[in-house]
Amino acid sequence: MTDPSRTSSHHRIVIAGGGTAGLSVAASLLRESPQLDVAVIEPSDDHYYQPGWTLVGGGDMRARDTHRHEADVMPDKATWIKDAVAGFAPDDNHVKLASGAGVSYDFLVVALGLQLDWDAIEGLPDTLGANGVTSNYRYDLAPYTHELARGLGQGANALFTQPAMPIKCAGAPQKALYLTADTLRKRGVQANVAFYNQGGAMFGVPAYARALDDIIAGYGATPHFKHNLVAVDGPARQAVFDTDDGQVTRDFDMLHVVPPQSAPDVVKNSPLAGDAGWVSVDKNRLTHTRYDNVYALGDCTDTPNAKTMAAVRRQFPVLVGELRTALGERAQRGDYDGYGACPLTVAHGKVLLAEFRYGGEVVSSFPLDPRVARRIHWPLKSRGFPWMYWHVMLKGRDWHWPEPKPRPDLTA
Numbered sequence: 001m002t003d004p005s006r007t008s009s010h011h012r013i014v015i016a017g018g019g020t021a022g023l024s025v026a027a028s029l030l031r032e033s034p035q036l037d038v039a040v041i042e043p044s045d046d047h048y049y050q051p052g053w054t055l056v057g058g059g060d061m062r063a064r065d066t067h068r069h070e071a072d073v074m075p076d077k078a079t080w081i082k083d084a085v086a087g088f089a090p091d092d093n094h095v096k097l098a099s100g101a102g103v104s105y106d107f108l109v110v111a112l113g114l115q116l117d118w119d120a121i122e123g124l125p126d127t128l129g130a131n132g133v134t135s136n137y138r139y140d141l142a143p144y145t146h147e148l149a150r151g152l153g154q155g156a157n158a159l160f161t162q163p164a165m166p167i168k169c170a171g172a173p174q175k176a177l178y179l180t181a182d183t184l185r186k187r188g189v190q191a192n193v194a195f196y197n198q199g200g201a202m203f204g205v206p207a208y209a210r211a212l213d214d215i216i217a218g219y220g221a222t223p224h225f226k227h228n229l230v231a232v233d234g235p236a237r238q239a240v241f242d243t244d245d246g247q248v249t250r251d252f253d254m255l256h257v258v259p260p261q262s263a264p265d266v267v268k269n270s271p272l273a274g275d276a277g278w279v280s281v282d283k284n285r286l287t288h289t290r291y292d293n294v295y296a297l298g299d300c301t302d303t304p305n306a307k308t309m310a311a312v313r314r315q316f317p318v319l320v321g322e323l324r325t326a327l328g329e330r331a332q333r334g335d336y337d338g339y340g341a342c343p344l345t346v347a348h349g350k351v352l353l354a355e356f357r358y359g360g361e362v363v364s365s366f367p368l369d370p371r372v373a374r375r376i377h378w379p380l381k382s383r384g385f386p387w388m389y390w391h392v393m394l395k396g397r398d399w400h401w402p403e404p405k406p407r408p409d410l411t412a
Contacts, residue, residue, distance in 0.1 A: 008101060008102045008103065008104065009039075009081075009101075009102075009103050009104070010103070010104045010105070011037050011038065011039035011079065011103065011104075011105055011106075012036060012037035012038070012105070012106050012107065013029065013036065013037065013038045013039070013105065013106065013107045013108075013109065013323070014039050014041065014095060014103055014104075014105035014107070014108050014109070015038065015039065015040045015041065015108075015109040015111060016041050016085050016088075016095060016108065016109065016110050016111060016112055017040075017041065017042060017085075017110065017111035017112040017113060017298075017300075018040045018041070018042025018044070018047070018070060018074065018080070019042075019047070019111065019112075019113050019298070020050075020113075020298065020309055020312050020389075020393070020394075021111035021113070021297045021298030021299075021312045021315070021316060022040055022042070022109065022111035022298075023040070023047075023073060023074065023075065023394050024312060024313075024316040024393055024394060024396060025109055025111065025297070025316050025319060025320060025323075025396075026038050026040050026074075026075050026078045026396070027075045027078075027394060027395050027396025028316060028317065028320045028396030028397075028398070029320060029323070029324075029396070030075050030077045030078060030396070031395070031396045031397075032324075033329070034077050035077075036077075037079070038075075038077070038078050038079065039078065039079040039080075039081050039103065039105075040074065040075075040078050040079070040080055040081065041081045041083060041084070041085055041095065041097070041103065042070060042074075042080065042081070042082065043082060043083055043084040043098070044070055045069060045070050045071070046067060046068075046069065046070060047067070047068045047069070047070045047072075047073050048066050048067055048068075048139055049065075049066040049067075049068075049386055049389050049390070050066070050168070050169075050309075051169065051309055051343075051385065051386075051389075052065065052066035052386055053066060053136045053137070053138075053139065053142040054136055054142075054169075054172055054175045054176065054179070054345055055345070055381070055382060056136070056142035056143060056145075056146070057134075057136040057142040057143075057145035057146055057176055057179065057180075057256075058145075058146060058149075058175075058176075058179030058180070058182075058183070058345065058348065059146040059149070059150070059179075059183070060179070060345075060348060060382060061382065063139060063140075063142060063143055065386070066139065066386075067139070068390070073390075073394050075396070081097070081103060083097040083098055083099050083101065084097065084098040085097065085098070085112065085266050086098045086266065087266060087269075087270065088108075088110075088266070088267075088270040088271065088272050089271075090108070090270075090271055090272060090288075090291045090294055091271065092104075093105055093106070093108070093293070095108070105293075106293065107293045107294075107295070107323060107326065107327075108291075108293065108294045108295070109294075109295045109296065109297070109319065109323070110267070110272060110279050110294065110295070110296035110297075110300055110301075111296065111297055111298050111300065112264045112266070112267060112298075112300045113168075113264070113298060113299045113300055114166075114167075114168060114261050114262060114263060114264065114299040114300060114307065115261065115262055115263070115264045115265065116137060116259045116260075116261055117259055117260045117261060117262055118259045120259065120260045121229055121230060121231060121232060121257070121259060121260070122230060122231035122232070122240075123231050123232045123233055123234065124231075124232045124257060124259070126234065127232055127233075127234025127235075128141060128257075129141055129144055130234060131234035131235060131237060132148060132234075132237060132252060132253050132254045132255055133232060133234055133255045133257060134148060134254070134255070134256055134257070135256060135257045135258065135259070136172060136175075136176050136256070137168075137172070137258055137259065145176060145180070145256060146183075148180075148254045149179070149180040149183040149184065149254070150183065150187070152184060152189060152191050152253060152254055153189065153191075153253075154189055154190055154191070155190065155191065155192065156189070156191045156192065156253040156254065157191070157192045157194070157250070157251055157252045157253050157254070158177075158180060158181075158184075158191050158192065158193045158194070158252070158253065158254040158255075158256075159194050159196060159239055159250060159252045159254070159255045159256070160173060160174070160176055160177040160180075160193075160194070160195050160196065160255075160256045161173065161195075161196045161197075161227075161229045161239075161255070161256065161257050161258055162174070162195070162196070162197040162198060162199065162258050163198050163228065163229070163258055163259065163260040163261070164198045164199070164228065164260065165199065165204070166261065166307055167258060167260075167261045167307065168261065168299055168307045168308070169306075169307070169308055169309075169342065170203070170204060170306055170307075170308075170342065171203065171342035171343075171344045171354065172258065173195075173197070173256075173258045174195060174202065174212065174216070174344070175344060175345045175346075176256045177193065177195055177216070177219075177221060177256070178215065178216075178219070178344070178345060178346045178347060179345055179347070179348060180193070180254075180256070181193050181219040181221055182219075182347040182348050183348070185219070186348075191253075192222075193219060193220070193221035193222070194221060194222045194223075194224060194250075195216065195221060195222070195223045195224065196224045196227040196229060196239075196241055196250075197223060197224065197225050197226075197227065198226065198227065198228040198229075199225060199226075200225050200226060201225070202216065202223065203354070204306070204360065205354065205356050205360045205362060206360070207362050207370075207371055207410040207411065208344075208352070208354045208356075208362075208370075208371060210371075211352065211371040211372070211373075212344070212346075212352070215346050215352070215373065224241075226243055226244055227241040227242070227243055227248070228241060228242045228243075229241055229257065230242050230247070232255065232257070237251060237252050237253065237255075238250065238251055238252070239252055239255055262277060263276075263277040263278045263279070263300055264300065267279055267300055271290075271291075272288065272291070272294065272296070274289070274302045276302060278300060278301055278302035279296040279300050279301045279302065280301075280302055281295070281296050281297075281301050281302065281303060283303045283304060283305075283336070283338070283358070284318075284335040284336055284337070285318065285322055285335065285336070286301070286303070286315060286318055286319045286322065286336060287322055292326075293326070295319050295322060295323060297312060297315040297316060297319050298311075298312050298315065303336070303338070304338070304358065305338040305339070305340050305357075305358060306340035306341075306342065306356070307340075308340045308341060308342060309385075309389070309393075310339065310340055310341035310342075310355075311338075311339060311340045311341075312393075313393055314336060314337070314339040315336050316393075316396075316398075317334070317398040318333075318334050318335065318336045320396075321333040321334060337357050337358060338356075338357040338358030338359070338361075339355070339356075339357050339363070339404065340355070340356055340357075341353065341354065341355045341356075342354045342355075343377065343380065343381040343385070344373070345378075345381060346373045347373070349375055349378045350373045350374065350375055350377075350378060351373060351374065351377035351378050351380070351381050352370075352371070352372070352373040352374075352377075353365075353366075353370055353374075353377045353380070354370060355370060355404050357404075357406075360411065361406060361411050362406075362407040362410040362411045363404035363405060363406050363407060364404060364405055364407050365402040365403070365404045365405075366402065369410075370407065370410070371410065
């Protein structure tokens, strides 16, 4: 681990971010070239399997099973710079750290994820975790989601929100709804369940949106589109939404909030950012559009794909291939095609496995209709994907089986 009191250091490759994307790149590089000088900048002592928080909120996974110590997942041969990025100076091949130290590089990989803008909703930070207000987007709050679902009574109002895109895991807001509604159904509780979505459809890919229309209707839940949560009064248990016709206020007994999300401020305020604040990269090669020695992947980029772990799984081998070629090594290169996936937990024990590529093209890894929720996909979501995350992806191993096949019959 690098002492942050040092004024500066230099590394062949610097990776900004030790989350899913950054560690996958670091591990992959060091698997093939153990002597390569790779440094990872990451301030946190903790690492989380965030896709598991949906299951925690549904009571189907323990929160502690989604957590590891960062030291336990950091590649052994990587230099861990335990500090936060405070600024980028790509013209000087330099990264400023929060400690005041600096790091220079030959090549930079940006993998800082995105930030959750809790403060953008008036009153929300003051009531999270109390007064029936919860969110599966935080490790410490996901168990509260399940606690609320188990405690709601007859006629209770359960509200679920979704902000403007892009957000990480666009299906997560409605996953929370489905698992809660299924819990209520199993308990025999008739509640008023509603989904307040800033967008205009249940999902961004029409083929899946139509299937999800039927699923939410099957629970007797009501979708409200073009509703954007702007304020929460926890003690009064009221939520305020902006709509095209003005503000509306709704009472709640349970409120599951997904906060607005954006690129990290340190990215927005840097030369690496494009017009919308995200790191500007070629959408297929993941190389920066202006700096030849800068690469980026994951949630922090402006690639027009869903911000999911499945996307990173397909991105990191592409970026590593590009980087190895730039290092003068022989490497297999490929293009990232925008692949993303969303295992929609539509009930306890049942998953609709939505897969897609750039342009809303529907693909499927299995010879089944992907619009149909199936019990056979539940073991993948609850056990298979977490195991692959910890033991395959974070070890830098690339796997492409089964290979998703286009479904032109389903692409609208």
